[in-house]
Every structure is written in C-alpha cells, then in structure tokens.
Amino acid sequence: MALTLNDKYIKDFVNEEEFKAIQSEISAAHKTLLDGSGEGSDFLGWIDLPKNYDKEEFARIKVAAEKIKKSCDVFVVIGIGGSYLGARAVIEFLKSPMYNNLKKDTPDIYFSGCNISAGALSELLEICEGKDVCINVISKSGTTTEPAVAFRVFRAMLEKKYGVEGARERIFVTTDKARGTLKQFSDEAGYETFVVPDDVGGRFSVLTAVGLLPIAVAGIDIDGLMKGAADAADAYKATDKIEESDCMKYVAYRNLMYRGGKSCEILVNYEPYAAMLNEWWKQLYGESEGKDKKGLFPASVIFSTDLHSLGQFVQDGSRNLFETVVSVKACDKSFPIPFDEANVDGLNFLAGVELDEVNKTAMRGTILAHIDGGTPNMLIEIDDRSAYSVGQLLYFFEFACGVSGYVLGVNPFNQPGVEAYKKNMFALLGKPGYESQKAELEARLK
Numbered sequence: 001m002a003l004t005l006n007d008k009y010i011k012d013f014v015n016e017e018e019f020k021a022i023q024s025e026i027s028a029a030h031k032t033l034l035d036g037s038g039e040g041s042d043f044l045g046w047i048d049l050p051k052n053y054d055k056e057e058f059a060r061i062k063v064a065a066e067k068i069k070k071s072c073d074v075f076v077v078i079g080i081g082g083s084y085l086g087a088r089a090v091i092e093f094l095k096s097p098m099y100n101n102l103k104k105d106t107p108d109i110y111f112s113g114c115n116i117s118a119g120a121l122s123e124l125l126e127i128c129e130g131k132d133v134c135i136n137v138i139s140k141s142g143t144t145t146e147p148a149v150a151f152r153v154f155r156a157m158l159e160k161k162y163g164v165e166g167a168r169e170r171i172f173v174t175t176d177k178a179r180g181t182l183k184q185f186s187d188e189a190g191y192e193t194f195v196v197p198d199d200v201g202g203r204f205s206v207l208t209a210v211g212l213l214p215i216a217v218a219g220i221d222i223d224g225l226m227k228g229a230a231d232a233a234d235a236y237k238a239t240d241k242i243e244e245s246d247c248m249k250y251v252a253y254r255n256l257m258y259r260g261g262k263s264c265e266i267l268v269n270y271e272p273y274a275a276m277l278n279e280w281w282k283q284l285y286g287e288s289e290g291k292d293k294k295g296l297f298p299a300s301v302i303f304s305t306d307l308h309s310l311g312q313f314v315q316d317g318s319r320n321l322f323e324t325v326v327s328v329k330a331c332d333k334s335f336p337i338p339f340d341e342a343n344v345d346g347l348n349f350l351a352g353v354e355l356d357e358v359n360k361t362a363m364r365g366t367i368l369a370h371i372d373g374g375t376p377n378m379l380i381e382i383d384d385r386s387a388y389s390v391g392q393l394l395y396f397f398e399f400a401c402g403v404s405g406y407v408l409g410v411n412p413f414n415q416p417g418v419e420a421y422k423k424n425m426f427a428l429l430g431k432p433g434y435e436s437q438k439a440e441l442e443a444r445l446k
C-alpha cells in the first residue's frame with residue numbers, strides 16, 4: 001500500500017480494553033456496509049467503483065478531455081458540494097493551488113456555481129473575456145440553485161460568443177443518467193453528457209465523471225487514480241480487523257476519540273496544495289456523520305501557516321480536539337535553503353538543508369508539542385504526490401467514512417439537514433408554493 005497510518009501519537013490516549021472492545025462494532029459495521037444491509041444502502045455504488053465503472057464512458061471522458069484541452073484557454077467547472085470538491089481537491093493536490101498561474105499545456109480551470117456571489121461570477125466572466133471557453137456543468141439533481149444560476153450565465157455567454165451551434169461543442173454536462181430536467185434539456189440541446197450513477201451520492205462521486213472529467217482536463221493520470229483506489233478497495237474490503245487494516249484503525253480511533261469527549265477532528269496538512277483536499281474531507285465527514293445530533297465536527301488546518309493563527313488553540317485551548325495529520329513522504333521539489341553571508345536571521349546553520357526536511361521537522365516537532373498539550377495525533381502518510389497514491393487516500397477516507405457512520409449509528413449516505421436553508425431561501429425569495437412560509441419567515445426577520 002502507498003498509504004500507512006501511524007498510531008504512535010494517539011494510542012496512549014486510548015484505553016486498551018476499549019480499543020479491543022470496539023473491534024466487534026467495527027466488524028459489524030464493515031459487514032453492514034459490504035452486504036448492503038444498513039440504512040442508505042441505495043448509495044453504495046462507490047464501493048466497487050474503482051473496478052466496476054463504465055469503461056465506455058471512461059474512454060469518452062478521455063476523448064472529451066482532449067477535445068476541451070485543444071479548444072479552450074479557460075475551462076469552467078460549474079457545480080457545488082460533492083459536484084465540485086473532489087475534482088478541485090485532486091487538481092490542486094496533484095498540480096498546484098496556483099495551477100492557473102503556472103506554465104502548462106492544459107487550460108486554466110476555474111470553479112463556478114459553488115457560491116451565490118455576484119462578485120465571483122462577474123470576475124470570472126471578466127477573466128473569460130477574449131479567451132476561448134468550455135464549460136462542464138455538474139449537477140446530479142440538475143436543479144441546485146448555485147450551479148443552475150452559473151449555467152444560465154455561462155450558457156448565454158457561450159451562445160452569444162460562438163452561436164448556438166458553436167456553444168454546443170463547448171458545453172459538457174454531468175448529471176443523472178435518465179431523470180431530471182438537466183438531462184432532458186441537454187439531450188434536446190445536443191450537449192455531450194456524462195453520468196452521475198444513481199447509487200453514488202455527490203460526496204462519494206470523485207471517481208465518476210463528476211471528478212474524472214475536470215481532473216483529466218488538468219492533465220492528470222486518471223488510470224493511475226483509479227488503480228490506486230482499486231488497490232485500496234481490495235485491501236480495505238478484505239479485512240475488518242483493526243490490526244490488519246489502517247482504514248479500520250482510523251475508524252476505531254476516531255470513534256474512541258469521540259466517545260472520550262473529543263468532539264472535533266482536525267485534518268492537518270503541511271502543504272498548501274492540500275487545502276482543497278481538506279475541504280473535500282470536511283464535506284465527506286460533515287455530511288455523512290453530522291446528523292441525529294451526533295458526529296465529530298470536521299475542521300482543518302494547513303500548517304505551518306495556521307500554527308501562527310490557530311496553533312495556540314490547538315496547543316492550549318479547549319481540550320476537545322484531536323488531529324489527523326496527512327503527510328506525503330517524498331517531496332517532488334528540491335529546494336535547499338540558501339547560504340546568506342549577512343546571516344541576519346541566524347539561519348546559516350540550515351544552509352543547504354532541504355526546505356521539505358525543515359517542513360517535516362516542523363511536523364514532527366508540532367506533533368510532539370500537541371500531544372504534550374493533550375491533543376492526540378494520528379499520522380497518515382502516502383508515499384508520493386502521484387495519482388496512484390491520491391487514489392488510495394481518497395478511497396481510504398471514503399471507506400472509513402462508510403464504516404464509521406455505521407459505528408456511530410447514523411445513515412452515512414443521506415443529508416436531510418441540507419434542505420433546511422434551501423426551503424427558507426426559496427420561501428423568502430417568493431418561489432411559488434412557499435407562500436405561507438414566506439410570511440412566517442419574514443415576520444421572524446423583522
């Protein structure tokens with residue numbers, strides 16, 4: 001495996017008997033997930049996805065990605081939540097958060113429809129001026145407000161610029177295979193469509209066309225990504241034993257932490273390229289476990305940046321935290337610290353030392369400081385910054401999430417809480433059918 005979990009910095013925080021005792025719960029949850037006997041079992045398609053995917057569509061994704069690469073300077077990915085976070089996480093992790101500013105032979109990629117900001121939409125339209133543009137609208141339901149608004153705007157922009165026929169060649173739609181207005185509209189308009197499988201929820205969809213098309217446009221090896229995930233699937237499905245599976249070990253510790261009063265898990269990275277991976281992870285765990293008044297609050301930091309902002313709290317604030325650190329063992333960039341004659345900063349003792357070694361030393365020192373302060377740490381290491389390793393990491397978190405949700409006693413595959421804000425927003429905006437709620441909500445806002 002390209003992924004290992006080191007529990008050296010957390011095991012002293014856990015009672016040995018409790019650690020042994022949770023095995024039976026994990027075995028039961030592992031079985032429930034794999035035999036599909038739990039709540040939400042209509043949404044288990046992601047489990048076998050790394051092997052059991054639509055090969056014809058996978059080939060079509062590659063062809064479409066090449067077409068997009070050739071025909072545009074700017075590729076706009078329109079989607080929200082599970083319909084954009086996975087793609088953005090993988091692109092930033094494997095390319096760069098500064099991908100758009102680097103020299104490359106692939107288009108700039110921007111994400112839209114993931115907020116309701118007039119400023120963000122206007123700025124992106126301005127960026128697109130004078131450039132060739134393609135778009136990929138991604139929405140399983142096809143009716144989510146944020147991407148629907150952005151799609152209206154970009155479709156109109158493309159039709160004005162290229163005409164209806166020209167725009168047709170530049171609009172790619174990823175949605176439900178049969179149901180829904182977006183599918184019907186796309187078929188009528190003649191757009192190329194890709195499928196969000198019925199049995200895969202948004203936050204588990206990164207290894208479908210939802211994630212794969214944008215990831216392929218960025219020039220990332222999607223075969224490697226799938227292979228990494230497939231190897232992880234084989235390993236994690238094969239055993240429910242905590243001592244044999246790092247994935248089940250992660251489930252055990254995070255549930256024991258929760259029971260011991262740690263209500264917040266912080267995902268920690270030491271690389272800015274992992275910031276969106278953190279966001280993907282937060283959605284995965286937040287939407288899967290945060291229900292029925294239960295669940296760990298998933299938070300994230302990028303160190304050492306945030307050691308200068310949140311570090312004080314993690315070291316010394318409320319003791320309801322534990323950290324899961326994700327680290328890439330091999331650094332793909334050599335950057336020795338330069339010698340400086342003046343040595344004003346007194347750092348010449350580090351001259352010639354690789355910057356990554358300083359970063360890893362900061363990580364080791366911080367882990368020790370935080371456990372001394374009462375914040376347990378787990379360390380997940382992947383071998384390198386490759387599509388294969390990232391595929392394993394994605395699957396590790398997905399599989400752990402499914403099992404962990406059942407250990408917690410929730411349905412990990414629904415998200416009823418997401419609807420509450422939508423109902424209020426639509427009522428306040430005067431959507432037909434919401435008249436009585438509108439008056440009631442307006443009275444409360446007075």
Ligand code: PA5
Binds near residue numbers: 147415
């Ligand atoms: O994980 C989920 O199910 C959600 O985050 C959805 O992906 C998000 O709400 C977008 O939904 P849709 O793809 O239907 O536009």
